[in-house]
Amino acid sequence: xxxxxxxxAIIGGGGAGLxxxxxxxxxxPKLEIALISKVVPMRSHTVAAEGGSAGVITDKDSLExxxxxxxxxxxxxxxxxxxxxxxxxxxxxxxxxxxxxxPWSRQDDGHTNVRNFGGMSTARTWFAADKxxxxxLHTLFQTSIKYPSLKRFDEYFALELVVEExxxxxxxxxxxxxxxxxxxxxxxxxxATGGAGRVxxxxxxxxxxxxxxxxxxxxxxxxxxxxxxxxxxxxALPGSGIxxxxxCRGEGGYLVNKDGYxxxxxxxxxxxxxxxxxxxxxxxxxxxxxxAFWHEEQKGRTVETPLGHAVHLQLMHLGExxxxxxxxxxxxxxxxxxxxxxxxxxxxxxxAVHYTMGGIQCDGTTATPLAGLYACGECSSVGIHGANxxxxxxxxxxxxxxxxxxxxxxxxxxxxxxxxxxxxEKQAKDAxxxxxxxxxxxxxxxxxxxxxxxxATTMEEGTGIYRTGDGMQATCxxxxxxxxxxxSVQLQDRSRAFNTEWLTTIELGYMIDVSQAMAHSxxxxxxxxxxxxxxxxxxxxxxxxxxxxxxxxxxxxxxxxIDYGDVTITKLPPAERVYGGAAKKTAA
Amino acid sequence: xxxxxxxxxxxVLRYHxxxxxxxxxxxxxxxxxxxxxVLQGLQYIKDQLxxxxxxxxxxxxxxxxxxxxxxxxxPHLSCKTFLRDYYPRKVRVEPLNHFPIVRDLAVDQSDxxxxxxxxxxxxxxxKEKPLSEGTYLQxxxxxxxxxxxxxxINCMLCYAAxxxxxxxxxxxxxxxxxxxHRYNADSRDEGKAERMPFVNAEDGVxxxxxxxxxxxxxxxxxxxxxxxxxxxxxxTMDYFLRFMSPRGAANS
Numbered sequence: 001x002x003x004x005x006x007x008x009a010i011i012g013g014g015g016a017g018l019x020x021x022x023x024x025x026x027x028x029p030k031l032e033i034a035l036i037s038k039v040v041p042m043r044s045h046t047v048a049a050e051g052g053s054a055g056v057i058t059d060k061d062s063l064e065x066x067x068x069x070x071x072x073x074x075x076x077x078x079x080x081x082x083x084x085x086x087x088x089x090x091x092x093x094x095x096x097x098x099x100x101x102x103p104w105s106r107q108d109d110g111h112t113n114v115r116n117f118g119g120m121s122t123a124r125t126w127f128a129a130d131k132x133x134x135x136x137l138h139t140l141f142q143t144s145i146k147y148p149s150l151k152r153f154d155e156y157f158a159l160e161l162v163v164e165e166x167x168x169x170x171x172x173x174x175x176x177x178x179x180x181x182x183x184x185x186x187x188x189x190x191x192a193t194g195g196a197g198r199v200x201x202x203x204x205x206x207x208x209x210x211x212x213x214x215x216x217x218x219x220x221x222x223x224x225x226x227x228x229x230x231x232x233x234x235x236a237l238p239g240s241g242i243x244x245x246x247x248c249r250g251e252g253g254y255l256v257n258k259d260g261y262x263x264x265x266x267x268x269x270x271x272x273x274x275x276x277x278x279x280x281x282x283x284x285x286x287x288x289x290x291x292a293f294w295h296e297e298q299k300g301r302t303v304e305t306p307l308g309h310a311v312h313l314q315l316m317h318l319g320e321x322x323x324x325x326x327x328x329x330x331x332x333x334x335x336x337x338x339x340x341x342x343x344x345x346x347x348x349x350x351x352a353v354h355y356t357m358g359g360i361q362c363d364g365t366t367a368t369p370l371a372g373l374y375a376c377g378e379c380s381s382v383g384i385h386g387a388n389x390x391x392x393x394x395x396x397x398x399x400x401x402x403x404x405x406x407x408x409x410x411x412x413x414x415x416x417x418x419x420x421x422x423x424x425e426k427q428a429k430d431a432x433x434x435x436x437x438x439x440x441x442x443x444x445x446x447x448x449x450x451x452x453x454x455x456a457t458t459m460e461e462g463t464g465i466y467r468t469g470d471g472m473q474a475t476c477x478x479x480x481x482x483x484x485x486x487x488s489v490q491l492q493d494r495s496r497a498f499n500t501e502w503l504t505t506i507e508l509g510y511m512i513d514v515s516q517a518m519a520h521s522x523x524x525x526x527x528x529x530x531x532x533x534x535x536x537x538x539x540x541x542x543x544x545x546x547x548x549x550x551x552x553x554x555x556x557x558x559x560x561x562i563d564y565g566d567v568t569i570t571k572l573p574p575a576e577r578v579y580g581g582a583a584k585k586t587a588a
Numbered sequence: 589x590x591x592x593x594x595x596x597x598x599x600v601l602r603y604h605x606x607x608x609x610x611x612x613x614x615x616x617x618x619x620x621x622x623x624x625x626v627l628q629g630l631q632y633i634k635d636q637l638x639x640x641x642x643x644x645x646x647x648x649x650x651x652x653x654x655x656x657x658x659x660x661x662x663p664h665l666s667c668k669t670f671l672r673d674y675y676p677r678k679v680r681v682e683p684l685n686h687f688p689i690v691r692d693l694a695v696d697q698s699d700x701x702x703x704x705x706x707x708x709x710x711x712x713x714x715k716e717k718p719l720s721e722g723t724y725l726q727x728x729x730x731x732x733x734x735x736x737x738x739x740x741i742n743c744m745l746c747y748a749a750x751x752x753x754x755x756x757x758x759x760x761x762x763x764x765x766x767x768x769h770r771y772n773a774d775s776r777d778e779g780k781a782e783r784m785p786f787v788n789a790e791d792g793v794x795x796x797x798x799x800x801x802x803x804x805x806x807x808x809x810x811x812x813x814x815x816x817x818x819x820x821x822x823x824t825m826d827y828f829l830r831f832m833s834p835r836g837a838a839n840s
Binding site: 042100112142448499 | 606623642646651690691696730767776777
């Protein structure tokens with residue numbers, strides 16, 4: 001096993017990890033940084049974000065409004081002190097990206113432009129056409145090359161954290177090309193590993209979005225917080241799950257059912273408007289829109305496609321010029337994957353799992369309960385998304401909290417020393433032995449793809465857009481069974497070099513753990529809030545008992561233990577969450 | 589789009605560094621429908637037929653740049669190339685040309701990544717403007733000057749297409765020269781002088797012999813050949829102006 005010593009190890013090279021790395025390098029160029037990622041950074045899933053990134057910039061807007069939109073959008077399960085910090089720092093980060101070269105779309109006078117987004121009360125979403133994540137990621141990646149203190153470990157698969165004396169002190173990784181093990185010893189570790197959308201069958205996520213970082217922290221006793229809140233994006237392509245940005249609706253797109261009817265007016269999102277109107281109709285929040293689809297499907301008013309039921313997203317009325325300028329990638333995706341010309345035809349779309357609101361519990365500084373371990377981006381639950389994230393808050397989150405994680409991890413690394421090398425290496429070797437045992441296992445009966453697909457199917461069935469106690473129980477039971485069967489997964493490939501079957505199987509172990517955290521958090525939340533909606537007797541929000549963060553604690557011998565933590569409410573007391581005409585009335 | 593399922597033969601190049609002296613081909617029969625991509629065909633093989641087949645992929649929506657392969661001899665993103673277009677013939681899938689093979693369809697990307705890091709692909713300013721002063725102004729016309737070149741997804745298809753890169757691996761190559769041009773053409777950047785040596789070098793723009801196949805295979809219409817050509821002009825100007833200006837043309 002190779003041993004590498006560094007000051008700070010960052011796991012994950014997407015937007016959050018890169019932003020953290022740059023923050024460390026700018027804080028103190030003498031600190032050594034190891035950036036470990038299972039893909040070359042610009043392949044990370046940030047690349048697929050389309051619509052944009054929030055930041056208050058216009059005269060009509062205010063931090064107060066961004067705060068209110070975020071807290072009410074999250075159905076009051078947000079930590080308001082952290083939301084305050086977040087909205088105060090978004091614009092600065094968007095400006096920073098601009099200085100680093102991000103090709104933001106512009107107004108005629110040269111100022112950056114903003115567009116409308118779901119659940120936001122005014123236009124505050126900065127965008128680079130409809131490839132915002134792609135441009136932010138490449139900008140951060142290319143900028144990161146400036147800093148010589150940053151050493152990248154591209155295509156190194158992070159296997160396990162090393163914890164000694166109650167502090168996280170490094171990570172064991174596999175060099176994918178060779179299968180060789182590395183122990184990367186560090187004084188502080190930042191997890192920036194992204195979400196876990198791949199635990200569901202139909203999702204918008206890249207194949208790499210498997211919750212590894214969540215699983216790694218979880219197995220060391222760090223709670224996973226608010227995991228029952230899984231966002232279904234209302235507009236993805238049927239079958240493939242490919243994302244069709246909310247920006248389509250921000251630019252004025254309509255959603256219609258099989259009768260050509262703008263059905264959202266039936267779900268407290270009206271009145272019908274022809275121009276994009278904040279918080280109204282197609283610009284309602286994602287949870288409400290996905291729920292409306294579910295009801296339309298129940299009523300038999302959706303369109304049948306060979307790949308399942310869908311509704312139609314109409315963009316034709318926007319005209320070719322605007323589509324080419326604002327939505328060129330969507331136009332390309334619709335053409336390539338469905339043969340649809342958006343200038344002339346609607347795009348069939350349906351909800352698909354998109355985002356994990358919850359994640360690794362951390363405080364407003366990104367510190368987890370495990371000393372020396374920080375978490376930022378989608379893998380974390382810093383407290384800003386609550387029960388439903390607003391579109392364009394996650395790209396902003398990467399930068400605001402990526403930077404913060406870098407700064408705090410840098411400070412921690414300077415005031416802490418590593419424990420005895422022998423103790424750390426012993427642990428690293430144990431991790432290596434576990435992974436090697438999986439590789440060398442014989443006579444296992446299970447195939448990794450079979451267990452994976454059964455997991456993704458049961459998650460979809462039991463913990464989907466609408467949930468019932470019985471359905472969730474069936475999923476919890478099924479996950480128990482799959483966890484058992486996972487221990488007899490047999491690899492066909494027993495070699496070392498670039499063995500993706502081996503790595504996929506390690507990922508699946510983490511995915512099953514994360515699924516259990518989601519399903520058990522869900523069944524224990526006996527209310528309906530944001531993205532967690534129950535059809536049984538718990539169909540209403542219950543602030544008395546459940547205005548609380550749920551926390552799943554890992555249990556090696558069975559299902560997780562669930563307990564609860566307080567939500568920080570500072571200035572916006574819980575109220576009814578309203579959109580469309582009703583929202584206007586409330587505001588007036 | 590139809591539900592009809594047919595079967596196609598996918599012939600894949602295999603090579604394992606621990607076992608094989610030389611690459612060989614292996615054939616698999618894969619069911620497909622009209623919307624099945626070559627990538628999904630490979631995933632079917634991996635999941636159902638042969639867990640040892642190795643290839644990179646991630647976003648499956650043509651933006652992460654991971655899944656480039658030679659498909660019937662032409663560089664393609666395998667996620668946006670469809671089996672229907674090869675049926676009823678078999679389709680052959682190989683690793684990208686001109687790169688060393690790590691295993692099966694996965695190639696060694698390190699040469700590309702080193703080149704990317706060498707050309708200063710970031711905004712260089714003589715004096716940084718404080719964030720408190722806000723963003724730089726950039727008109728849509730100024731944005732349009734580099735926008736297309738900023739759309740490169742680093743999939744390396746253009747390197748697999750480029751005969752010059754095949755002959756001379758030192759050649760900077762299409763995507764890297766496009767990236768360099770992307771920063772030189774950005775109204776916010778003042779680092780052109782620092783990058784011109786890469787452009788002018790023998791392995792810079794002058795390594796290109798104007799085949800143009802790079803632009804043909806580019807899945808994002810970046811048109812790297814255009815970037816290279818604009819830089820041949822820049823390089824020539826830089827050469828002549830050097831005799832006229834004591835500071836060097838690129839600073840002006």
